[in-house]
Amino acid sequence: MKLDELYALLRRRGFLWPTAEIYGGAQGLYDYGPLGTALKRRLEEAWVSWFVGRSPDYYRIEPAEIVPEAVVRASGHLENFTDPEITCDACHATFRAETVLEKVRPNGIDGLAPAQIEEVVRSHQVRCPSCGSTALSVPAAFNLMFDVPFGVARTERAYLLPETAQASYLAFARMWEVGRKALPLGIAVVGRVYRNEIAPRQVLFRLRSFTQAELQIFFDPEEPPGHLGSLADEKVPVLRAERRERGEGSVELVPARELVAGGLPEFYVDHLVHLLRFLRDVLRYPAERIRFFEKSDKERAFYNRLQFDAEVYTESLGGFKEVGAVHYRGEYDLRRHAEGSGKDLSVSRGTDRRLVPHVLELTFGVDRNLWTLADVLLGRDGDRTVFRLPAYLAPVAVGVFPLIAKEHRAVAEALTEQLLAAGIPAEYDEASSIGKRYARMDEAGTPFCVTVDGGTVGEGPEHGTVTLRSRDTKGQERVPAAELVARLAPALRPPRPSGS
RNA sequence: GCGGGCAUAGUGUAGUCUGGUCAUCACAUAGGCUUGCCAAGCCUAUAACCCGGGUUCAAAUCCCGGUGCCCGCACCA
Numbered sequence: 001m002k003l004d005e006l007y008a009l010l011r012r013r014g015f016l017w018p019t020a021e022i023y024g025g026a027q028g029l030y031d032y033g034p035l036g037t038a039l040k041r042r043l044e045e046a047w048v049s050w051f052v053g054r055s056p057d058y059y060r061i062e063p064a065e066i067v068p069e070a071v072v073r074a075s076g077h078l079e080n081f082t083d084p085e086i087t088c089d090a091c092h093a094t095f096r097a098e099t100v101l102e103k104v105r106p107n108g109i110d111g112l113a114p115a116q117i118e119e120v121v122r123s124h125q126v127r128c129p130s131c132g133s134t135a136l137s138v139p140a141a142f143n144l145m146f147d148v149p150f151g152v153a154r155t156e157r158a159y160l161l162p163e164t165a166q167a168s169y170l171a172f173a174r175m176w177e178v179g180r181k182a183l184p185l186g187i188a189v190v191g192r193v194y195r196n197e198i199a200p201r202q203v204l205f206r207l208r209s210f211t212q213a214e215l216q217i218f219f220d221p222e223e224p225p226g227h228l229g230s231l232a233d234e235k236v237p238v239l240r241a242e243r244r245e246r247g248e249g250s251v252e253l254v255p256a257r258e259l260v261a262g263g264l265p266e267f268y269v270d271h272l273v274h275l276l277r278f279l280r281d282v283l284r285y286p287a288e289r290i291r292f293f294e295k296s297d298k299e300r301a302f303y304n305r306l307q308f309d310a311e312v313y314t315e316s317l318g319g320f321k322e323v324g325a326v327h328y329r330g331e332y333d334l335r336r337h338a339e340g341s342g343k344d345l346s347v348s349r350g351t352d353r354r355l356v357p358h359v360l361e362l363t364f365g366v367d368r369n370l371w372t373l374a375d376v377l378l379g380r381d382g383d384r385t386v387f388r389l390p391a392y393l394a395p396v397a398v399g400v401f402p403l404i405a406k407e408h409r410a411v412a413e414a415l416t417e418q419l420l421a422a423g424i425p426a427e428y429d430e431a432s433s434i435g436k437r438y439a440r441m442d443e444a445g446t447p448f449c450v451t452v453d454g455g456t457v458g459e460g461p462e463h464g465t466v467t468l469r470s471r472d473t474k475g476q477e478r479v480p481a482a483e484l485v486a487r488l489a490p491a492l493r494p495p496r497p498s499g500s
Numbered sequence: 501g502c503g504g505g506c507a508u509a510g511u512g513u514a515g516u517c518u519g520g521u522c523a524u525c526a527c528a529u530a531g532g533c534u535u536g537c538c539a540a541g542c543c544u545a546u547a548a549c550c551c552g553g554g555u556u557c558a559a560a561u562c563c564c565g566g567u568g569c570c571c572g573c574a575c576c577a
Contacts, residue, residue, distance in 0.1 A: 008512080018568075197575080433538080435539055437537095469538085
């Protein structure tokens with residue numbers, strides 16, 4: 001579907017709508033309605049189950065959404081707010097761009113975009129003032145944080161959290177104790193973050209307040225987490241940076257073992273495959289719509305040693321869009337916060353080693369994936385509109401209908417109560433024709449519909465049975481009502497990782 | 501942030517150029533009759549000119565400002 005059509009459908013059905021809609025809306029802010037809220041919760045649960053559930057040493061925390069200025073100063077978010085920086089990829093030193101470029105641009109660099117500053121650096125063969133290397137890069141200028149006057153007198157400066165990852169870095173020291181000093185240590189956050197985006201657009205794809213699900217895995221590079229094992233033959237759809245630079249833009253399906261043989265660390269490939277399986281097998285994006293886009297040295301943030309963005313092809317947004325990523329961030333973040341806080345964030349390993357743990361970051365945009373799921377799984381099938389969500393993601397698991405309202409209402413309502421009591425999200429509907437009720441449920445993504453009819457309430461052989469209708473096949477079968485819970489429950493649990 | 505386009509019931513729309521009936525039609529939603537397993541039919545009802553100012557006897561229509569959405573550029577730390 002086109003963007004406008006998909007958005008109208010999601011609005012009409014109460015998945016989401018603009019914040020402060022009656023006042024004309026607010027750029028980059030959307031509210032989730034009943035169906036959207038439920039879908040988002042299930043998406044988050046599925047992510048937690050798949051990623052945090054992978055190891056007993058992975059923990060989920062819930063941080064505050066406001067951080068003191070010192071935090072964003074140490075993380076590098078604040079400095080970039082005002083002055084573009086130049087960083088040296090060789091010695092990791094950081095300088096103000098204006099200072100480094102003083103000689104070649106005596107008039108300053110005001111108004112230049114980071115990419116243009118980088119062009120100046122390259123064309124003048126500028127060298128690192130510290131080590132003399134020409135491997136300089138210019139991180140994009142950051143000006144997107146919401147600042148918050150803090151304290152009763154409003155004299156302290158604080159910021160709305162711009163990325164959940166920072167909260168995990170802040171929690172590392174405490175979690176090192178809580179997790180009883182084990183590496184790898186995983187710290188996951190599913191939470192709201194805030195960025196004052198210059199041009200919010202495309203509904204859920206660039207928001208000013210959105211939800212990230214991120215898992216930071218702190219590990220000892222000598223004992224990295226993850227072994228391919230049985231997943232070594234899994235074919236990964238990759239778009240390698242090197243091939244792109246040669247002008248070959250097509251996706252290759254490369255077995256995981258070959259990516260390792262080609263030089264990528266095994267633990268990194270392991271997590272790429274794990275993410276691939278989540279997108280393909282848990283969220284059910286068609287395999288051909290998924291690709292991993294490798295960012296080159298120049299494209300990725302300087303602190304990332306490796307970066308593959310997970311992208312999914314969307315029709316409404318006209319191409320592959322980033323929905324998640326795997327970043328190997330090295331020790332950059334803990335080192336910065338150790339410097340900023342004055343706390344030693346290195347840990348001891350064995351009897352005579354200390355190290356600052358490295359970080360593997362798995363990121364997942366919850367809102368973006370909600371949109372992408374709708375884009376990919378919500379569509380027309382003949383004259384009906386069907387949202388083919390996996391059952392465990394569906395906002396409503398079962399629609400319960402009386403075939404004839406006044407005759408079957410009581411039994412159908414009682415059945416709805418039984419399902420709800422068993423923890424199955426059920427919704428009763430007696431309005432309009434049976435076909436229209438099925439259609440409404442198809443649109444909402446409800447995988448199952450149960451209809452109470454004359455057979456159910458009669459004394460014949462069908463007594464106590466109902467029809468169970470499948471959203472995807474439209475097929476029906478008669479099932480004893482008493483068996484519904486046992487029948488449906490397994491399909492409603494999100495998959496957990498296995499076999500890796 | 502710059503440039504372009506757009507804004508009419510819940511949804512999609514007609515009307516705007518050329519100001520002048522009660523703002524068109526379909527679907528939707530609610531109630532009733534009928535039917536009784538895939539958006540059926542009939543009757544009734546609900547419901548809109550994005551916001552603010554201006555011009556005019558009269559503004560959905562013309563002008564100004566704002567807000568929002570889409571597209572391109574830039575940005576995406």
